[in-house]
Structures are given as C-alpha cells and as structure tokens.
Amino acid sequence: MSDALFRFATAGSVDDGKSTLVGRLLHDSKAILADQLESVARTSAERGFGGEPGAIDFALLTDGLRAEREQGITIDVAYRYFSTGRRSFILADCPGHVQYTRNMVTGATTADAVVVLVDARNGVLEQTRRHLAVVALLRVPHVIIAVNKIDLLGYSQHAYDTVASDVAALARELGLADTHVIPVSALEGDNIVDRSANTPWYEGPSLLELLETLPSLDELETEFEALRFPVQLVIRPQGALAHDVDDTESFRDYRAFAGRISSGTVRVGDRVQVFPGGATTTVTGIDAGSASVDEASAPRSVSLRLADQLDAARGAVIVAEGALPEPRRELDASVFWLGAAALRPGARVLVKSGTTTVQALVPEIVGRRDLDSLELEPADLLEINDIGQVRVRLSADLPVEEYAAHRRAGAFLVIDPQSGATLAAGIVTAPVTPDTGEAGSTTRTTTDTEGVAA
Amino acid sequence: MSAIDTIPVETGIDALDALESEAIHIIREVVAEFERPVLLFSGGKDSVLVLHLAAKAFWPGRVPFPVLHVDTGHNFPEVIDFRDRTVERLGLRLEVASVQDYLDDGRLQERADGTRNPLQTQPLLDAIAAGRHDAVFGGARRDEDKARAKERILSLRDEFGQWDPRNQRPELWDLYNGRHTVGQHVRAFPISNWTELDVWRYIEREGIELPPLYYAHEREVYRRDGMWRAISDVSPARPDEVVERRTVRYRTVGDMSCTGAVESHAASVADVVAEVATSTLTERGATRADDRISEAAMEDRKKDGYF
Numbered sequence: 001m002s003d004a005l006f007r008f009a010t011a012g013s014v015d016d017g018k019s020t021l022v023g024r025l026l027h028d029s030k031a032i033l034a035d036q037l038e039s040v041a042r043t044s045a046e047r048g049f050g051g052e053p054g055a056i057d058f059a060l061l062t063d064g065l066r067a068e069r070e071q072g073i074t075i076d077v078a079y080r081y082f083s084t085g086r087r088s089f090i091l092a093d094c095p096g097h098v099q100y101t102r103n104m105v106t107g108a109t110t111a112d113a114v115v116v117l118v119d120a121r122n123g124v125l126e127q128t129r130r131h132l133a134v135v136a137l138l139r140v141p142h143v144i145i146a147v148n149k150i151d152l153l154g155y156s157q158h159a160y161d162t163v164a165s166d167v168a169a170l171a172r173e174l175g176l177a178d179t180h181v182i183p184v185s186a187l188e189g190d191n192i193v194d195r196s197a198n199t200p201w202y203e204g205p206s207l208l209e210l211l212e213t214l215p216s217l218d219e220l221e222t223e224f225e226a227l228r229f230p231v232q233l234v235i236r237p238q239g240a241l242a243h244d245v246d247d248t249e250s251f252r253d254y255r256a257f258a259g260r261i262s263s264g265t266v267r268v269g270d271r272v273q274v275f276p277g278g279a280t281t282t283v284t285g286i287d288a289g290s291a292s293v294d295e296a297s298a299p300r301s302v303s304l305r306l307a308d309q310l311d312a313a314r315g316a317v318i319v320a321e322g323a324l325p326e327p328r329r330e331l332d333a334s335v336f337w338l339g340a341a342a343l344r345p346g347a348r349v350l351v352k353s354g355t356t357t358v359q360a361l362v363p364e365i366v367g368r369r370d371l372d373s374l375e376l377e378p379a380d381l382l383e384i385n386d387i388g389q390v391r392v393r394l395s396a397d398l399p400v401e402e403y404a405a406h407r408r409a410g411a412f413l414v415i416d417p418q419s420g421a422t423l424a425a426g427i428v429t430a431p432v433t434p435d436t437g438e439a440g441s442t443t444r445t446t447t448d449t450e451g452v453a454a
Numbered sequence: 455m456s457a458i459d460t461i462p463v464e465t466g467i468d469a470l471d472a473l474e475s476e477a478i479h480i481i482r483e484v485v486a487e488f489e490r491p492v493l494l495f496s497g498g499k500d501s502v503l504v505l506h507l508a509a510k511a512f513w514p515g516r517v518p519f520p521v522l523h524v525d526t527g528h529n530f531p532e533v534i535d536f537r538d539r540t541v542e543r544l545g546l547r548l549e550v551a552s553v554q555d556y557l558d559d560g561r562l563q564e565r566a567d568g569t570r571n572p573l574q575t576q577p578l579l580d581a582i583a584a585g586r587h588d589a590v591f592g593g594a595r596r597d598e599d600k601a602r603a604k605e606r607i608l609s610l611r612d613e614f615g616q617w618d619p620r621n622q623r624p625e626l627w628d629l630y631n632g633r634h635t636v637g638q639h640v641r642a643f644p645i646s647n648w649t650e651l652d653v654w655r656y657i658e659r660e661g662i663e664l665p666p667l668y669y670a671h672e673r674e675v676y677r678r679d680g681m682w683r684a685i686s687d688v689s690p691a692r693p694d695e696v697v698e699r700r701t702v703r704y705r706t707v708g709d710m711s712c713t714g715a716v717e718s719h720a721a722s723v724a725d726v727v728a729e730v731a732t733s734t735l736t737e738r739g740a741t742r743a744d745d746r747i748s749e750a751a752m753e754d755r756k757k758d759g760y761f
Contacts, residue, residue: 005469076622078603079596081649088469090647102624109627218467232482237515243544245514254514260479260628289510300467301478301511314486338624352629355486411627420610420633422623 003083006216009092009107009140011100011131012117017148021117021186022080022093025208028193029082077106086212096127101385104134105336105425109411112216113142115207120150120159120183124166130371136174137334137387138427139404142214143171144180146207150199151185157201174374178214182207217407218299225298226323227264227272228409230354231257231316235303244290256287256303257318259355262408264320266304267295271321274312275399278324282307315356317399325409327397332366332431335414336387339423343382343390349423350415351394354408359395359417366390366432376432389432403427470656477504477644478511479628480607481591484642485511485518487632488589491642492549492582495521497537498707499664500593503653504644506662508591509544520547522585524578526570527554528688528710536665551581568688569712575758579615582639589632589640597649598737601753607646613637616758650705650737651730658723670703670721681714705730705737 012018080091092107094100108114114135118128135143145167153159164181171179182191183199184207190196191206205213235256245251266272270283285305286293296302304318312318317325337343343362351360366389368379382388403410414424467475481504484491493508495501508517523537541548553573556562562573582590596603606622608630623631632640645653657664674685676695682702683689688711691697702715703726720729 003469004467005472076604076619078600079647080603081597081647083469083649083651088649088652106624106626218472232479233486235512235515237512240516242509242512242514242516251514258482258511260475287513290513297467299472299475301475301482350633352631354629355483408627411629413626413629413631415631415633420631420635422626422631425624425626 003085003087004216004219005090006087006112006211006214007090007092007110008113008115008211009094009104009111010115010117011094011104011107012096012128012146012148016096016117016119017186018093018096018117021115021146021148021184021192022091024186024189024192025091026080026082028189029084029208077103084208084212089211096131100127100130101134101336101387102338104131105138105338108135108138108140109425111140113144113211113214114140115144115146117146117148118163118167120147120153120156120163123163124170126372129170132170132174132176133369133371133374134336134387136176137336138425139177139407141217141220142178142180143176144182144207144210146182146184146186148184148186150183151188151190155183155190155198157199160199160202180204180210182210218297225263225406227266227270227318227320228262228323228406229257229259229266229304229318230262231312231314231318232259232355233314234258234312242290254305255309256285256305257312257316258301258303259318260301261296261298262354263298263406265295265297266302272306272318273321273324274310275317275319275325276327276397279308279310280321281310315354317354325399325401328400329394329397331392331394331398331400332429333390333392333412333426334387334429335382335390335424335426337382337384337424339414339416339421340384341423342384343388343423345380348417350417351392351398351412351426352415353398353400353412356396356398357415358398360414361393362390363393364391389429392426400428402430404429470652470659473645473648473652474507474510474656476628476647477507480630480642480644481508481511483630484589484591484608484632484640488640490585490587491519491589491591492585492587493517493519493521493591494578494593495523495537495541495548496707497523497533497540497665498593499653499657499668500595500645502540502662502664503648503656504591504593505540505544506660507644516545519591520549520585522549522551522578522581522587522590524551524574524581525553526574526709526711527552527557528570530665530667530684530707530710532667533665533707536663549581549585551577553577569709571709571712575615582615587639588634589642591642591644593645594643595648595650595653596646605643605646607643608632609641609643610634611639611641615639619753651727654723654727654730658727665707667704667707667715669723669726670701670718672699673702673715674698675700675702675715679714682717683714684710686710 010018010022078093080093082089094103094107116128116131118124147160147163160183167181183202184191190198193206193208195206235258237254241248241251266283266286268283268286271280272283273280283304284307286296287303345363345365347362349360350357365379365382367376368382369387370377376389401409410428412426413422414426416423493504512518553570556577557564594602604619606625634640674697675682676691676697685691685697700717701719703718703720704715706713718729720726
C-alpha cells in the first residue's frame with residue numbers, strides 16, 4: 001500500500017501571504033520543477049518583483065490565466081499537487097478577494113482540511129470570520145489557522161496567544177470541529193515543513209506534519225457510517241462482453257449495479273435494502289473491474305451483484321438493512337448562492353442529489369445569514385455570495401439525509417433549468433426559523449422532518 | 455462466476471485507489487447522463503489510461519463509446535500501430551479527424567513553423583459536430599500546465615468549442631453538472647487530479663501496455679531548442695544540426711514535428727517510475743516546443759477549442 005490521498009484548501013487574502021505559503025509548501029516539498037521556477041523567475045524579473053535579483057513572486061506559480069497575471073489578481077480556484085512520501089496532497093488554492101464565498105465553497109466541499117491564513121499583525125479579521133463561517137457550515141473536518149508573518153513581530157508568543165484565543169472563541173461560536181493554530185513565517189519557512197527554533201514556546205507540529213497526520217474524511221467516516229451506495233447505472237452486457245472475458249457462458253446473465261460507495265463498507269453476504277421501495281436482498285458479489293473482492297469501503301467505485309432481480313436503476317440507493325432513508329418531498333436547506341441572478345420565492349429550479357436530478361420549487365426564503373453575527377435574518381431574496389436558509393419542494397421523492405449526519409447524502413446542487421448553470425451549493429438541514437440567536441447552528445435537535453407545506 | 459479470482463480483503467485505500475475510484479465515478483456519470491460520449495484517443499499514455507479506466511468501469515461489458523483520434527498526419531508510426539491494435543483488441547469503433555484532409559483541400563494552411571498542433575482544433579470541432587457528440591472525454595491533467603490547473607472536471611464548451619475560464623461552473627462535492635443546451639458540449643477529464651508520477655505508478659501496478667517509444671531506445675536525433683528531436687520526414691535536421699544516435703525515450707507522445715525526446719536509460723516501467731520521481735523538469739517543459747511559445751500558449755489554444 002502506498003501513500004494515501006489528502007485534499008486541503010487554502011484561504012486568506014493576498015496580503016496575508018497565502019501565495020507565499022503555497023509557494024513555500026510546493027517549493028520545500030520539491031513539487032516545483034526547474035523549468036517552472038525558471039519561467040516564474042523570468043516573469044518576476046520582467047515585472048520588477050522585489051528588489052534583489054533572483055527574487056521570486058510565488059503568486060505567479062498559482063495564477064494560471066493571462067488576466068490573472070496581468071492584473072495581479074487570482075480569479076479562480078487553482079489545483080496543485082505534491083507528495084511527501086507519507087501522503088499525496090491535492091491543494092485547492094482559493095483566492096480571497098474576488099467572489100471569496102464562491103471560491104471558498106468550491107474548495108471546502110471536497111476538503112479534508114482548510115488552512116486559513118491570518119496576518120499576525122492584524123489578527124482575526126472580518127474576512128477570517130467569513131471564511132470560517134463557510135468552513136463551519138460545510139463541516140470541513142479540520143481547520144488549521146496559520147498565524148503568518150510572526151517573524152515581523154520578533155516571534156512574539158504574545159501575538160500568537162492573542163490570535164489563538166480569538167480563534168478558540170470563534171471556533172466555539174461557529175461550532176468548528178477540530179481547530180489547530182500554528183505560528184508560521186511563510187517567507188522564512190518557520191514551522192512550515194520543520195518545527196522552527198525561533199518559536200521554542202510553540203510545542204505543536206509544523207504545518208506539513210499536521211497535514212500528513214490528520215485523518216481524512218473517508219478515514220473518519222467509514223468507521224462509523226452504514227453502507228450507502230447510490231446506483232449510477234446498471235451493467236448488463238448481454239452479448240456485448242469485454243475482450244478479456246473468456247468464460248462467456250457464465251456472464252450471459254450478468255447484472256450488477258455500478259456506483260461509488262458514499263459511506264460505510266459492503267461485504268459479500270450482507271443484507272441490503274434498495275430505495276425506492278425498500279426491498280431487501282443479499283449482496284452476492286462485489287466487482288472492481290475484472291477482480292472480485294470480498295468487501296469494499298467508501299469512496300470505492302465498484303459494481304454490486306444482488307441475489308434477487310430487483311427493478312432498480314440510476315437514482316436508486318442501496319443501503320445497509322435497516323438504514324433505509326425516509327423519502328422526502330420537502331427539504332429545509334442552507335444554500336450558498338453562487339448565481340449571478342438573485343433567488344426569489346417561487347423560483348423553479350433543478351435539484352441534483354447523488355445520482356438524481358429532479359424539478360423543484362423554492363416556495364420560501366426563510367432568511368439570510370449575517371456573515372458577521374452568523375444570525376439568520378429575514379430576507380426576501382438571496383444574492384450572489386449570500387448564505388441563506390430556504391424551503392424546497394421536490395417533484396419526486398429523494399433519499400436525502402441531513403448533511404450534518406451524512407455529507408454525501410445531504411449535499412445537493414441547485415441548477416438553472418434554462419441555462420444549466422449551477423446556482424447554489426445546498427445542504428439539507430433540520431427546520432430552522434429566523435431567529436432566535438442560535439448563531440451558526442443549522443442542526444438543532446428537532447426531529448420533525450415533515451416540513452411545512454408553503 | 456468461475457472466471458473471477460477472489461483477491462484478499464484490503465484494509466485501506468491508497469492514493470492510486472482513490473484516484474482510480476474518482477475517475478471511474480466520473481466516467482460512469484458521463485455515460486449515464488449524456489447521449490453520445492466519445493473519448494479522444496491519441497495512443498498517448500494519458501488517453502490509454504482513460505481507456506483502461508473505462509474498460510474497468512463497465513467490465514464485463516464493453517466500453518460503451520467510440521474513440522476519436524485527431525490525426526495531424528505527423529504521427530510516430532509505432533503509435534498509429536499501437537492505436538489500431540488497441541481499438542481492435544477492445545472491439546471499439548475508431549473515428550479519425552484528419553488534419554491532412556483539411557490541408558489537402560485548402561480548409562487549413564500549413565503554419566510557417568511547421569507545427570500542426572494548433573491546426574487540430576477545427577477538425578476536432580467538426581468531428582464532434584459530425585458525430586453529434588455531447589460529451590468528449592480527454593486525458594488532460596491539471597498538473598500539466600498553469601491553465602489546465604484551473605480547468606474543471608466537466609467543462610462546458612459553446613458551439614465554437616470555446617473555453618471561458620472566467621465563467622466556469624463551480625465544482626461542488628462530487629456532484630457534476632453536465633447540463634448543456636443544443637450546440638454546446640462538455641469536455642470531461644476523469645484524470646484531472648492525477649500527476650505524471652501517479653500515471654506511471656498506476657501503469658506499473660496495472661501492467662498497462664504503452665507504445666514502445668515511452669521506454670528507452672536508440673534513435674537518430676538532433677538537438678533543437680534544448681530537446682532531442684527525432685529524424686523523420688516531417689522533422690528533418692537543418693544543415694547546421696548534428697545528427698547522432700542516442701538512447702532516448704519520450705515523456706509525451708504528440709505531433710512528431712513538435713515533440714521532443716529526453717535522454718534516458720529507463721527501459722522498463724519501473725525504471726520510468728524511478729526516473730519521473732526524481733525528474734527536475736515538467737513533462738511539457740521537457741518535451742513540448744509548442745508550449746514554450748509563451749506563458750499563455752496552452753490557455754490560448756484551450757480558449758479556441760483545443761483539448
């Protein structure tokens with residue numbers, strides 16, 4: 001078994017030194033190769049970056065588009081790759097200034113961890129709060145606050161302690177799961193790869209040590225959750241068998257359900273139920289390509305063979321016996337609005353959840369979150385970069401769960417039926433009303449999931 | 455099911471398993487949601503990898519879509535041979551979009567620098583329209599180039615095939631939005647998150663066959679723009695260039711007139727994995743003359759409808 005995959009996102013404004021941090025991580029993990037460095041050094045010199053010859057503007061490594069380099073801004077999330085031998089990393093570099101919510105949401109939905117940069121001289125700012133609010137609502141498992149430019153304050157423990165205690169208070173307020181605060185200097189390399197002698201008062205790990213050891217989403221989730229397997233398509237080759245199938249007779253009636261395990265583990269012999277309908281059957285085989293395996297866990301793509309001929313197709317969900325989701329026609333949801341046009345009550349949209357897309361109506365906007373207080377305020381429309389609470393009526397039953405209990409079963413897209421554009425990232429919540437002061441909590445313990453007809 | 459061997463239970467999932475499962479999930483989503491997908495297949499390692507993943511995704515069924523080769527006419531003969539054998543073995547339908555046809559009847563003109571890479575765009579778009587393909591799989595990876603680092607896994611193209619990098623759909627969780635209107639199509643990149651080293655480690659693990667020029671061999675070459683270029687009808691040496699015999703291999707396989715070789719003694723896949731792990735140059739920087747034109751060479755080609 002080789003190293004495992006770990007996905008993380010970086011957030012923070014340009015002034016916090018994010019590009020320098022990303023450049024430093026890539027550079028010190030030897031992910032930047034000579035021709036890239038040469039090209040960046042050449043452009044740095046042409047642009048007159050820094051005073052000294054050979055100074056490198058690390059932002060040029062991540063700014064991939066002509067407009068970004070010309071205007072010195074970052075427009076879109078850029079993906080970077082490096083590995084350390086212990087782990088392979090996918091870094092989603094999320095720009096801070098332009099459309100920060102959209103970029104932060106994009107990076108955070110797939111992240112095992114988010115690294116938020118804070119300038120030690122400025123401490124926790126409004127934008128830090130907003131980034132962390134998005135991270136909290138999307139339930140990213142780990143948050144790392146990199147207190148940067150600590151070198152400019154003479155490696156002052158006091159400056160670090162101030163940020164650390166502000167972050168701790170914010171983490172409690174937002175309900176952040178697992179928070180780490182590290183004093184770093186991206187420019188000097190302190191506590192990025194190795195622990196620094198300049199911060200003897202800091203006893204925690206370096207940034208890279210942390211990234212190498214925090215458990216990923218799948219490591220956290222497979223342990224506890226019941227099997228859930230959304231069916232992508234049915235494999236039924238009949239006569240059209242692959243070239244390497246030699247025993248054609250035994251594959252004549254082959255029929256399997258292809259998909260990616262979204263939670264839990266499936267074993268041959270397991271009793272399972274199928275949504276919709278709830279029919280119960282037994283798993284008789286698990287195929288991964290031409291190999292047959294005894295068990296498989298999230299996030300594996302496999303094909304499941306079942307004992308009974310069930311009438312299941314794309315959109316069906318195979319779950320552990322007893323874990324059948326309740327069919328839902330009405331959802332309470334938080335939406336991160338990303339569309340240029342505002343959402344108004346009565347909007348007709350498409351909702352894509354798992355392997356199903358259905359027509360939907362948004363009869364009611366319950367409210368909009370104030371991103372500073374995180375309280376829900378009454379609102380009659382949601383605009384781009386707003387985070388709101390809505391009620392959604394669906395044209396067909398969906399097997400969703402609350403996002404807080406099951407990420408992949410509670411996440412959905414809101415799509416414009418005309419243009420096809422993605423309008424929002426949505427997460428299924430418990431019913432919420434505006435408000436009451438329960439800042440940040442979209443998961444009150446209400447068990448009533450019936451919803452109220454609008 | 456007597457033809458299936460049972461392998462031992464695995465306790466965890468490594469990076470290659472995770473990347474493989476992600477790619478298979480993407481390929482199945484596209485096949486489930488689109489009417490007429492096609493795979494761009496050049497015989498290069500990345501497109502061979504996508505084809506291998508597609509075969510796994512639908513096993514024991516056949517790969518349920520055809521493959522499309524945009525043929526510049528400047529091919530390595532070994533690669534065309536490999537392409538034809540692969541298509542035959544898997545029972546696939548091969549569509550060919552020929553740049554040479556366009557040059558012969560005057561729809562395109564040869565460029566002054568002799569490279570045909572930028573000429574591929576029009577035949578590609580015409581072939582997509584003629585085949586009424588609404589989804590086009592490609593083997594592009596985000597680690598190849600700065601512009602590709604910003605590419606989506608599902609990327610919408612208008613009827614001119616254009617990529618609008620400033621107006622891309624946000625990509626959320628593993629929920630891919632492939633909605634498109636008439637005339638639009640979607641490019642799908644299942645191995646977006648793979649690095650060159652991941653590709654080679656997976657090729658080693660799965661025993662995937664590649665055209666022989668990916669491995670060290672002796673060849674008549676000359677030095678141009680800091681790369682070793684093969685002697686051929688379409689890439690002759692200039693009088694001042696010294697032709698010599700060297701042991702080389704190719705890190706990328708494209709148009710013969712602009713693809714360079716690197717000096718290498720990596721004769722096996724294990725040797726190549728070791729070599730790539732310690733390389734100090736990116737594969738495009740080392741081997742592609744056309745990407746050295748400017749900082750934004752790839753971005754400009756992509757905006758015009760290139761892969």
